[in-house]
Amino acid sequence: MNEALLQFVWQYSLYRLTGLQTAAGEPLTIIHCGRLNKDAGPDFLEGKVKIGNTTLVGNIELHIKSSDWLKHGHQNDAAYQNLILHVVFENDVKDAAANTPVLELKEHIPPHVFAHYSGLMQTVQKLPCAGQHQKVKDITKEAWLSRLLAERWEQKLADWNVLLENSAEDWRNLLYWRMAANFGFKTNATPFLMLAQSLPLNIPTRHKDNLTQLEALFFGQAGMLEDDFKDDYPRELQREYDYLRKKYQLKPIKQHLWKFLRMRPANFPTIRIAQFAALVHKSIHLFSQIIETHTVKEIEPLLDVKASSYWDTHFQFDVAQKQTSKKSLGASSVQNIIINTIAPIQFLYAARQDTHKLQERSLQLLEAVPAEKNNITRLWAENDWHAVNAAQSQALLQLYNNYCSEKRCLECSVGLNIIRSAS
Ligand code: SF4
Structure with missing residues (x-):
C-alpha cells in the first residue's frame, strides 16, 4: 500500500461498501467520497458520510497508518481540526486524530486490487498493461483517447499562445514559425524555427515572386551559404544573399545546428529548405486558405510543392546524384503537416474566436488523416491496440x-x- 494507491481506492470506491464501521464500532455509510484536493490541506473536500443516524458533510484525510496523523503534525494544524473522517489503511494508534472518527480499510479492499496494481507496477514490459487492456471496453478506451487528444493539444497550444502573444497576435506569423518548425520534422525542427525567427516574415513576403531570392534568403539565414562552392547555383545564391543580407541587416544562424546524420537524403534539411522556399513562393494568403479549408483533399494542393530544379540532381550543394528525381513533399509529409500544424492552428483559431463548429471541424480533419506509423504506434499495434486515424494515433502517443x-x-x-x- 502507498498513499497514491490508497487515494485511488478511496476515490473510486474500490473497497467493499457494506458492513463498514468506525473504529469506535458505529455503522458507517459513505455517501460521497469528496473532491480530490491537489492543494494544501485535507485530501478530500466536501465529502458526505453517515455515522449512526447522523449525516456529516466536510473534509476527509487519508493515511497509510493512523500514526501518520501525529507524524505529519496535523494535531497542531487548524486545517485538520474539523474533519468528518480519518481514513487509514491500518489503525495502528488508537485515537491518533482525537475527536475524528476513523475508518480502517485494510480488511475491506479485495485482493485483486493489490494483485492488478502490483502487476502493472512491477512488470518490466515496455507497456505495463500488455495483455490486459483488452478487457477494457472499447467505448471506455475511445472516451479516454478523446480526453488524451484534448490534453495533448492543450499542452501544445499553450506554447503557441505564447508565440502568438509575442508576435502581437499575428496569425500569419504564427503559421510561418510553426510551418517552418514542421518542415524540420523531428530532427531539424529547432534550427528550422530559429531560421524562421531570424528572418521576419515581411522580408520573404516582399521577395515571394522571385524563387532564387527566396532560396538565397532561407539558405543564407540557415548559415548554409558560407562555403566555397563549385556549382553555379549556390554561387548565385551567395551573390543574392550577400546583397539581401546587407540590405536587411540579417544575421544567419549557425550551420552546425543542422543535422544530416542517419537521415534519408530526401529528408535532408537542404531539401526541406528548398521545399519551404517553394511553399512561400507559391502561396497566396496561405493563413486564410488554411483556416477556410477543412478536408484533406482541399489542403493537399496547398502543400503540393517541390524543390527547385537544381535539387532534381542534388541532395546537398556541389554533390551531384547519378539519378534525377523531383523532390516533392511526399504524402506522409503532407499528412504530418496537417496533423502537427494545420489542424492545431485551425483549432486554436476557432477557440480564440469561440467558434465551436470550427473546432469540431479541425478534429474531423485529424480523423480523416491516416494513423501515424512510428515506434510508439507500432508498439500499441503489436499489443492489439490499433489507431484507426491520426486523432487516435496522436492520443496513443500522448498516452x-x-x-x-x-x-x-x-x-x-x-x-x-x-x-x-x-x-
Ligand atoms: S494504458 Fe498505459 S498508463 Fe494506462 S494502464 Fe496501460 S500501461 Fe498503464
Whole structure:
C-alpha cells in the first residue's frame, strides 16, 4: 500500500461498501467520497458520510497508518481540526486524530486490487498493461483517447499562445514559425524555427515572386551559404544573399545546428529548405486558405510543392546524384503537416474566436488523416491496440509518453478499469 494507491481506492470506491464501521464500532455509510484536493490541506473536500443516524458533510484525510496523523503534525494544524473522517489503511494508534472518527480499510479492499496494481507496477514490459487492456471496453478506451487528444493539444497550444502573444497576435506569423518548425520534422525542427525567427516574415513576403531570392534568403539565414562552392547555383545564391543580407541587416544562424546524420537524403534539411522556399513562393494568403479549408483533399494542393530544379540532381550543394528525381513533399509529409500544424492552428483559431463548429471541424480533419506509423504506434499495434486515424494515433502517443512510460496507471482510465476488474 502507498498513499497514491490508497487515494485511488478511496476515490473510486474500490473497497467493499457494506458492513463498514468506525473504529469506535458505529455503522458507517459513505455517501460521497469528496473532491480530490491537489492543494494544501485535507485530501478530500466536501465529502458526505453517515455515522449512526447522523449525516456529516466536510473534509476527509487519508493515511497509510493512523500514526501518520501525529507524524505529519496535523494535531497542531487548524486545517485538520474539523474533519468528518480519518481514513487509514491500518489503525495502528488508537485515537491518533482525537475527536475524528476513523475508518480502517485494510480488511475491506479485495485482493485483486493489490494483485492488478502490483502487476502493472512491477512488470518490466515496455507497456505495463500488455495483455490486459483488452478487457477494457472499447467505448471506455475511445472516451479516454478523446480526453488524451484534448490534453495533448492543450499542452501544445499553450506554447503557441505564447508565440502568438509575442508576435502581437499575428496569425500569419504564427503559421510561418510553426510551418517552418514542421518542415524540420523531428530532427531539424529547432534550427528550422530559429531560421524562421531570424528572418521576419515581411522580408520573404516582399521577395515571394522571385524563387532564387527566396532560396538565397532561407539558405543564407540557415548559415548554409558560407562555403566555397563549385556549382553555379549556390554561387548565385551567395551573390543574392550577400546583397539581401546587407540590405536587411540579417544575421544567419549557425550551420552546425543542422543535422544530416542517419537521415534519408530526401529528408535532408537542404531539401526541406528548398521545399519551404517553394511553399512561400507559391502561396497566396496561405493563413486564410488554411483556416477556410477543412478536408484533406482541399489542403493537399496547398502543400503540393517541390524543390527547385537544381535539387532534381542534388541532395546537398556541389554533390551531384547519378539519378534525377523531383523532390516533392511526399504524402506522409503532407499528412504530418496537417496533423502537427494545420489542424492545431485551425483549432486554436476557432477557440480564440469561440467558434465551436470550427473546432469540431479541425478534429474531423485529424480523423480523416491516416494513423501515424512510428515506434510508439507500432508498439500499441503489436499489443492489439490499433489507431484507426491520426486523432487516435496522436492520443496513443500522448498516452504512452505521458502515462505508460511513467507508470501513471492510477491516473489512466484503462488502469482504473484493469485494477477494479475482479478477473
Ligand atoms: S498508463 Fe494506462 S494504458 Fe498505459 S500501461 Fe498503464 S494502464 Fe496501460
